[in-house]
Amino acid sequence: MAANNNSDPILDEGGGGGVKHEAAGEAGEGKGGGGGAAAAAATQAPAAMLPRSGSRPQLDLSGAAIHGNLEDRNPTILLPNQSDDISHLALDIGGSLIKLVYFSRHAEHSSEDKRKLSTKRRLGMLNGGRRSYPVLGGRLHFVKFETGKLSECLDFISSKQLHRGGVDSPSWRSGAQPDNIVIKATGGGAFKYADLFKERLGVSLEKEDEMDCLVAGANFLLKSIRHEAFTHMDGQKEYVQIDQNDLFPFLLVNVGSGVSIIKVDGHGKFQRVSGTNVGGGTYWGLGRLMTKCKSFDELLELSQRGDNSTIDMLVGDIYGGLDYSKIGLSASTIASSFGKTISDDKELSDYRPEDISLSLLRMISYNIGQISYLNALRYGLKRIFFGGFFIRGHAYTMDTISFAVNFWSKGEAKAMFLRHEGFLGALGAFMSYEKHGLDDLRIHHLVERFPMGAPYISWMEKFVQKGTQITAPVPVGFPVTTGMGGFERPTAKGDILRSDASAALNVGVLHLVPTLDVFPLLEDPKMYEPNTIDLDLNEYKYWFKVLSDHLSDLVDKAVASEGGTDDAKRRGDAFAHAFSAHLARLMEEPAAYGKFGLANLLELREECLREFQFVDAYVSIKQRENEASLAVLPDLLMELDSMNEEARLLALIEGVLAANIFDWGSRACIDDFDMFKKRMLADKKGQPYKRALLFVDNSGADVVLGMIPLARELLRNGTEVVLVANSLPALNDVTANELPGIVAEAAKHCGILRKAAEAGGLIFDAMAGIQDDLKDEPVSVPLMVVENGCGSPCIDFRQLILEGMGRSLHTNLNARFKCDTLKLAMVKNQRLAEKLFNGNIYDCICKFEPVHLT
Numbered sequence: 019m020a021a022n023n024n025s026d027p028i029l030d031e032g033g034g035g036g037v038k039h040e041a042a043g044e045a046g047e048g049k050g051g052g053g054g055a056a057a058a059a060a061t062q063a064p065a066a067m068l069p070r071s072g073s074r075p076q077l078d079l080s081g082a083a084i085h086g087n088l089e090d091r092n093p094t095i096l097l098p099n100q101s102d103d104i105s106h107l108a109l110d111i112g113g114s115l116i117k118l119v120y121f122s123r124h125a126e127h128s129s130e131d132k133r134k135l136s137t138k139r140r141l142g143m144l145n146g147g148r149r150s151y152p153v154l155g156g157r158l159h160f161v162k163f164e165t166g167k168l169s170e171c172l173d174f175i176s177s178k179q180l181h182r183g184g185v186d187s188p189s190w191r192s193g194a195q196p197d198n199i200v201i202k203a204t205g206g207g208a209f210k211y212a213d214l215f216k217e218r219l220g221v222s223l224e225k226e227d228e229m230d231c232l233v234a235g236a237n238f239l240l241k242s243i244r245h246e247a248f249t250h251m252d253g254q255k256e257y258v259q260i261d262q263n264d265l266f267p268f269l270l271v272n273v274g275s276g277v278s279i280i281k282v283d284g285h286g287k288f289q290r291v292s293g294t295n296v297g298g299g300t301y302w303g304l305g306r307l308m309t310k311c312k313s314f315d316e317l318l319e320l321s322q323r324g325d326n327s328t329i330d331m332l333v334g335d336i337y338g339g340l341d342y343s344k345i346g347l348s349a350s351t352i353a354s355s356f357g358k359t360i361s362d363d364k365e366l367s368d369y370r371p372e373d374i375s376l377s378l379l380r381m382i383s384y385n386i387g388q389i390s391y392l393n394a395l396r397y398g399l400k401r402i403f404f405g406g407f408f409i410r411g412h413a414y415t416m417d418t419i420s421f422a423v424n425f426w427s428k429g430e431a432k433a434m435f436l437r438h439e440g441f442l443g444a445l446g447a448f449m450s451y452e453k454h455g456l457d458d459l460r461i462h463h464l465v466e467r468f469p470m471g472a473p474y475i476s477w478m479e480k481f482v483q484k485g486t487q488i489t490a491p492v493p494v495g496f497p498v499t500t501g502m503g504g505f506e507r508p509t510a511k512g513d514i515l516r517s518d519a520s521a522a523l524n525v526g527v528l529h530l531v532p533t534l535d536v537f538p539l540l541e542d543p544k545m546y547e548p549n550t551i552d553l554d555l556n557e558y559k560y561w562f563k564v565l566s567d568h569l570s571d572l573v574d575k576a577v578a579s580e581g582g583t584d585d586a587k588r589r590g591d592a593f594a595h596a597f598s599a600h601l602a603r604l605m606e607e608p609a610a611y612g613k614f615g616l617a618n619l620l621e622l623r624e625e626c627l628r629e630f631q632f633v634d635a636y637v638s639i640k641q642r643e644n645e646a647s648l649a650v651l652p653d654l655l656m657e658l659d660s661m662n663e664e665a666r667l668l669a670l671i672e673g674v675l676a677a678n679i680f681d682w683g684s685r686a687c688i689d690d691f692d693m694f695k696k697r698m699l700a701d702k703k704g705q706p707y708k709r710a711l712l713f714v715d716n717s718g719a720d721v722v723l724g725m726i727p728l729a730r731e732l733l734r735n736g737t738e739v740v741l742v743a744n745s746l747p748a749l750n751d752v753t754a755n756e757l758p759g760i761v762a763e764a765a766k767h768c769g770i771l772r773k774a775a776e777a778g779g780l781i782f783d784a785m786a787g788i789q790d791d792l793k794d795e796p797v798s799v800p801l802m803v804v805e806n807g808c809g810s811p812c813i814d815f816r817q818l819i820l821e822g823m824g825r826s827l828h829t830n831l832n833a834r835f836k837c838d839t840l841k842l843a844m845v846k847n848q849r850l851a852e853k854l855f856n857g858n859i860y861d862c863i864c865k866f867e868p869v870h871l872t
């Protein structure tokens with residue numbers, strides 16, 4: 019039988035089984051599947067399309083008019099009442115920083131030709147004028163500016179035309195000048211700078227209450243963003259699982275320039291119960307005066323090398339080196355911040371700026387923690403969420419606040435932090451646009467695809483210029499907390515303070531993917547975890563090395579796929595820098611972006627490529643492999659047809675697994691083939707599967723000689739087949755756009771495929787004029803193609819556009835479904851084979867999991 023000779027070009031360790039065995043030395047690593055494919059079959063047909071939310075922006079065609087020359091072939095159509103492209107920007111203008119949240123819709127890729135578009139139309143991917151191509155939904159970006167540099171912010175808005183809905187918006191393209199653009203804004207600056215915005219950008223700021231916005235933003239984040247909240251104690255970050263039904267009440271402490279303390283009882287139900295004027299502005303203000311630091315980050319960084327005992331009066335200083343244990347104070351506890359400076363006969367310049375900064379930071383953080391606790395106590399609250407940019411993701415700040423809360427509450431109350439810490443108000447203002455209908459977003463509608471950080475994406479041009487300056491953050495010491503209310507002096511190991519540029523990597527660009535939903539056939543969506551193995555630090559190191567080793571090869575391919583132009587080279591460089599920065603960031607702190615599995619890591623790379631406008635790095639490689647495989651398909655089909663049914667089924671499964679390399683000593687580490695065969699042969703006796711979902715993986719032999727023949731067998735048995743493929747290119751994975759063309763080619767050699775593809779609307783009269791004998795092929799069940807909503811080598815079933823089973827090794831090996839499931843994969847990674855099965859590279863998995871009817 020035919021060899022399944024292709025492999026994932028980067029991920030598979032062996033560089034491919036069978037014919038194209040490029041020696042195990044090729045460093046790629048496996049996303050797992052040789053066939054890498056899996057099929058799920060349901061005796062009940064699942065719902066074809068998930069319902070869309072009713073409150074999404076609708077296309078408002080009223081008053082539509084042609085704008086420009088009527089003789090043009092494609093004149094711009096002006097939709098004066100189409101508002102959802104406008105409500106794209108919201109601001110929070112605080113005393114120290116301006117925060118922007120803006121939404122960018124993805125335009126159809128200009129490289130997308132008409133043929134592809136018409137394929138999509140046929141596949142129902144264009145939905146009543148609204149794009150449903152998932153990654154085209156849009157993104158939420160987060161950017162901040164110093165309030166003192168307001169004009170930079172205005173330039174940014176203006177250069178991106180954010181106030182007019184972005185450069186892709188109809189109003190921008192048509193050159194229309196809506197005379198009354200209104201932008202939601204909160205924070206004091208919404209009042210203070212309203213005139214300036216009108217003057218410079220011609221926009222009116224619609225003021226939203228600051229506290230309303232803080233609460234709306236916090237509630238939204240806690241409800242919709244996975245791994246948003248975390249605790250930080252003794253240098254350890256831990257994500258908190260938020261129970262949606264048990265979120266309220268909580269205390270929200272926003273540490274901006276000043277501090278607001280709010281008791282939150284529900285959506286829109288809250289009370290500002292306290293505040294303190296000793297906040298972020300105090301630390302930065304006093305710090306600037308006393309240290310001559312030029313930036314907040316510089317001040318924070320200084321603190322990391324500080325020793326506050328030269329400045330603070332400690333309990334031990336007062337008690338002659340002793341603890342005051344009777345009231346629970348250790349000798350190292352600060353008795354009086356800055357107290358030591360009263361007795362020394364010293365000038366400011368005699369103190370180290372490092373020590374000053376640390377004393378200040380401890381004083382203010384501790385104080386905020388303590389006041390927060392007291393307010394929690396007032397209302398009997400156990401959970402305190404801290405936001406605001408004073409936190410700055412800084413380990414020592416968070417540890418100090420947590421320490422104070424923990425110490426004074428005797429462990430009763432918990433301090434938690436938010437990844438989007440400083441953007442609560444801006445997000446709340448953004449949410450207040452009623453018309454955009456984001457209010458009912460559920461957790462899987464907003465996918466933090468990967469956190470490039472706004473500066474990287476939004477100003478790619480800038481990034482490209484500055485790319486080489488972005489260096490991996492340098493670890494520096496951070497103080498470790500000890501018991502009894504005190505902190506020891508900083509030790510050499512520990513956390514880091516990142517430059518502002520790389521700190522932006524902390525916050526992800528949120529992709530709004532309105533059509534995504536949880537796969538309805540998952541047995542238990544709550545318990546579902548796509549990643550088969552946890553990435554501990556060792557695993558991380560291993561994968562980072564693999565990905566780093568492949569980077570230059572990938573860049574070469576990506577640049578070549580864009581014609582090798584200077585522009586492509588520039589983007590290739592920028593991609594390499596950005597991706598390396600992410601890897602470096604994750605190496606230091608694997609949890610920096612929330613819990614991060616292998617699937618996320620691989621997706622990050624794909625997303626990163628797309629950010630730098632590499633649409634499909636493997637396009638020509640995929641084409642070549644498809645053509646080569648299609649050329650041998652007729653022979654394979656003939657060979658298969660000459661076999662008896664049992665032998666054919668085995669050959670088909672082996673075909674998916676590239677089983678010819680069994681000869682080289684590989685074995686099946688999971689082998690449920692006999693069970694599967696039994697079920698399949700029972701098909702014949704009148705209970706064929708109604709529908710099977712085949713999750714296809716690689717282009718070339720994998721899909722053409724593996725999955726398509728398997729699909730054909732199912733069709734022959736009367737089972738409808740849905741080929742589920744990636745929505746966007748990822749490595750050499752076949753995409754939903756490419757599949758119809760491949761199926762049409764394959765159908766030239768096979769009546770079963772042809773009739774089924776016609777029944778499924780995949781091909782129309784493709785064979786008109788071609789005569790062959792279809793008498794033996796009474797198939798009328800359809801063969802269909804759907805996209806899965808993914809653009810990654812792995813699949814997360816919480817984020818799927820349609821039903822299906824998943825790639826079956828790195829992700830989903832352990833996932834359980836409500837339908838019979840067959841997971842087929844070849845383990846093309848020695849490490850994984852050993853870890854999971856005590857097996858070897860090229861071992862195969864044929865895992866059949868029937869649903870046991872009870």
Ligand SMILES: Nc1ncnc2c1ncn2[C@@H]1O[C@H](COP(=O)(O)OP(=O)(O)OP(=O)(O)O)[C@@H](O)[C@H]1O
Pocket residue numbers: 111112113114115116164205206273274275276277297298299300301302314315405406407408409410440518
């Ligand atoms: N790059 C930065 N520049 C200035 N301050 C920063 C920076 N990064 C973090 N900070 C800290 O964050 C604080 C501002 O936080 P935030 O943006 O949440 O408040 P704000 O909205 O400006 O203030 P307020 O809400 O009181 O009006 C600063 O006072 C400072 O302590």
Ligand SMILES: CC(C)(CO)[C@@H](O)C(=O)NCCC(=O)O
Pocket residue numbers: 112113205206228274275276277278292293294295
């Ligand atoms: C005045 C605001 C609300 C402006 O954001 C903030 O800076 C703050 O809460 N300051 C503390 C004021 C107080 O309650 O003492």
Ligand SMILES: [Mn+2]
Pocket residue numbers: 110111112113205274275443
């Ligand atoms: Mn603020």
